[in-house]
Amino acid sequence: MKLKKLDGNFIIIKDVNFEFTDNTFCIIKEADGYTMIKTLLNTEENFSEYFKAFYIDELYNFETSGILFKIIEPLKNAKISVLVVSAFSRDYIFVLEKNYETAIKILGI
Numbered sequence: 001m002k003l004k005k006l007d008g009n010f011i012i013i014k015d016v017n018f019e020f021t022d023n024t025f026c027i028i029k030e031a032d033g034y035t036m037i038k039t040l041l042n043t044e045e046n047f048s049e050y051f052k053a054f055y056i057d058e059l060y061n062f063e064t065s066g067i068l069f070k071i072i073e074p075l076k077n078a079k080i081s082v083l084v085v086s087a088f089s090r091d092y093i094f095v096l097e098k099n100y101e102t103a104i105k106i107l108g109i
Contacts, residue, residue: 009039015032018034
């Protein structure tokens, strides 16, 4: 299973009035509002938590299961929380910046 680092730092904002910009990574419509993930720009406000990410760089068909669990289980065991965003062809895994180096060591990225 190939994992690759996603360049940049990210911020995750809940319940935003969103506008698509060049640094918009994704917007998720939830039952109670929106969550926006944005690439951090130098002009961003100061946020208390920044995120880094990596992704699965292999395509699996929809009948394949358990791939994501194999990746995040060692992170769970190390008490590293994740936010997973699944797209049609990739899964992106976000971790707090303070846990990123530990996560990539655990996963051997």
